Amino acid sequence: MPKKARPAGDGKEQGPVPKQVKVEAACGPSSPLNFDSPSGLFESFISPIKTETFFKEFWEQKPLLIQRDDPALATYYQSLFRLSDLKSLCSWGIYYGRDVNVCRCVHGKKKVLNKDGRVHFLQLRQDFDQKRATIQFHQPQRFKDELWRIQEKLECYFGSLVGSNVYITPAGAQGLPPHYDDVEVFILQLEGEKHWRLYQPTVPLAREYSVEAEDRIGRPTHEFTLKPGDLLYFPRGTIHQADTPEGLAHSTHVTISTYQSSSWGDFLLDTISGLVFDTAKADVALRAGIPRQLLLQAESTAVATRLSGFLRMLADRLEGTKELPSADMKKDFAMNRLPPYYMGDRAKLVAPGGQLPGLDSTVRLQFRDHVVLTVGPYQDPSDETRGEMVYVYHSLRNRRDTHMMGNEETESYGLRFPLSYMDALKQIWNSSAISVKDLKLTTDEEKQNLGFFYPGGGGGLEFKMNIQGHNTLAFVIGLPLTSRTS
Numbered sequence: 001m002p003k004k005a006r007p008a009g010d011g012k013e014q015g016p017v018p019k020q021v022k023v024e025a026a027c028g029p030s031s032p033l034n035f036d037s038p039s040g041l042f043e044s045f046i047s048p049i050k051t052e053t054f055f056k057e058f059w060e061q062k063p064l065l066i067q068r069d070d071p072a073l074a075t076y077y078q079s080l081f082r083l084s085d086l087k088s089l090c091s092w093g094i095y096y097g098r099d100v101n102v103c104r105c106v107h108g109k110k111k112v113l114n115k116d117g118r119v120h121f122l123q124l125r126q127d128f129d130q131k132r133a134t135i136q137f138h139q140p141q142r143f144k145d146e147l148w149r150i151q152e153k154l155e156c157y158f159g160s161l162v163g164s165n166v167y168i169t170p171a172g173a174q175g176l177p178p179h180y181d182d183v184e185v186f187i188l189q190l191e192g193e194k195h196w197r198l199y200q201p202t203v204p205l206a207r208e209y210s211v212e213a214e215d216r217i218g219r220p221t222h223e224f225t226l227k228p229g230d231l232l233y234f235p236r237g238t239i240h241q242a243d244t245p246e247g248l249a250h251s252t253h254v255t256i257s258t259y260q261s262s263s264w265g266d267f268l269l270d271t272i273s274g275l276v277f278d279t280a281k282a283d284v285a286l287r288a289g290i291p292r293q294l295l296l297q298a299e300s301t302a303v304a305t306r307l308s309g310f311l312r313m314l315a316d317r318l319e320g321t322k323e324l325p326s327a328d329m330k331k332d333f334a335m336n337r338l339p340p341y342y343m344g345d346r347a348k349l350v351a352p353g354g355q356l357p358g359l360d361s362t363v364r365l366q367f368r369d370h371v372v373l374t375v376g377p378y379q380d381p382s383d384e385t386r387g388e389m390v391y392v393y394h395s396l397r398n399r400r401d402t403h404m405m406g407n408e409e410t411e412s413y414g415l416r417f418p419l420s421y422m423d424a425l426k427q428i429w430n431s432s433a434i435s436v437k438d439l440k441l442t443t444d445e446e447k448q449n450l451g452f453f454y455p456g457g458g459g460g461l462e463f464k465m466n467i468q469g470h471n472t473l474a475f476v477i478g479l480p481l482t483s484r485t486s
Contacts, residue, residue: 134175274325
């Protein structure tokens with residue numbers, strides 16, 4: 001329970017810390033976080049702050065510091081990543097640049113001390129001890145199961161990619177100069193203590209990372225020290241720097257970040273192309289050619305007036321649009337996010353079983369948080385199908401070991417349906433369980449066939465079905481996007 005709660009104010013200079021909460025041990029060491037649901041995880045993650053309070057007062061607005069006096073939670077945090085973990089990780093094969101950066105902040109600038117090739121623990125520890133270098137470990141959720149478990153639930157909760165980096169800094173050292181990020185940041189202090197300074201943003205809700213010179217940022221708006229079990233949140237654009245105090249043990253913290261390129265501007269850019277495409281099919285004005293030599297002109301006033309008229313027309317069309325076309329954001333999220341946390345045999349997670357259901361069977365979506373529905377154009381020259389299609393993407397076959405690593409070979413998994421299937425798919429997506437006969441489709445055959453498609457003996461929608469309250473049918477998943485037209 002909270003011992004003390006004090007708001008940070010509006011970002012102006014106001015004292016040593018942002019909103020500060022000290023918490024007594026409130027949960028057992030065996031289960032310090034609630035993994036029953038994405039919302040339950042986030043609520044326990046920021047406890048004792050209520051979720052409604054967090055989004056009303058802090059999210060994208062100002063920092064929040066939660067200082068805890070909870071030995072069980074501190075022990076749990078320490079288990080997420082330790083300095084001693086590096087020895088075993090190095091033996092698995094990690095590389096400079098890709099997995100690890102070694103760096104120092106020298107006179108306000110970042111100095112990278114990376115070697116070439118594979119990381120060897122003895123060399124890494126020597127740089128840490130003798131050069132007082134910070135070790136930055138990229139995306140540890142690829143290796144640490146409990147971070148995978150946390151971040152997978154947070155991706156479900158935010159509907160956005162969630163990455164992480166671990167920073168291990170020796171006493172009396174600083175790894176990075178003052179800077180701001182283009183992500184919402186949650187800091188968990190794992191080992192030792194770290195001294196933080198936060199500054200007024202020069203670019204609120206920044207869209208890119210930037211280093212800021214000391215003479216530009218002024219005095220800190222907040223200054224405090226994190227200890228194991230503490231949590232710090234600050235919005236993107238918040239200028240910050242951190243160091244490990246002299247005379248103390250090394251500091252280890254993990255930065256968990258989200259909401260990169262997830263603004264209204266990004267969403268508008270994502271949907272506007274599909275909206276223009278649809279409108280141009282119905283309105284000849286958008287299909288008319290631009291004026292001759294338009295691209296050679298320097299004056300654009302007349303063109304801007306014409307474009308503003310088109311934008312008003314698109315706005316009117318948008319008001320009556322039931323299904324927003326999404327060009328990339330939904331698909332990219334499904335393709336690049338973590339797979340569900342599952343410590344058993346993953347083959348059993350996606351293996352088919354049971355019997356095919358009938359009209360009286362009940363259907364439910366097993367991995368709803370890992371499925372996205374979107375609408376988009378379908379233009380395959382080898383297929384006679386045309387027009388808008390419903391795309392169902394999932395992340396059950398995603399690779400944890402490449403999460404947030406910029407892998408260009410990422411493959412999309414899911415199915416493609418005619419637009420007439422959208423209402424039935426929404427019924428399944430929005431219901432905890434629904435009878436097959438109640439699906440909004442024209443024929444009984446369509447109702448029974450929805451989601452039961454096995455092209456070439458594999459593929460299908462990632463549903464688990466309760467068959468007449470008894471057996472379970474798990475649909476095969478894992479093939480690239482497959483056409484579904486019947």
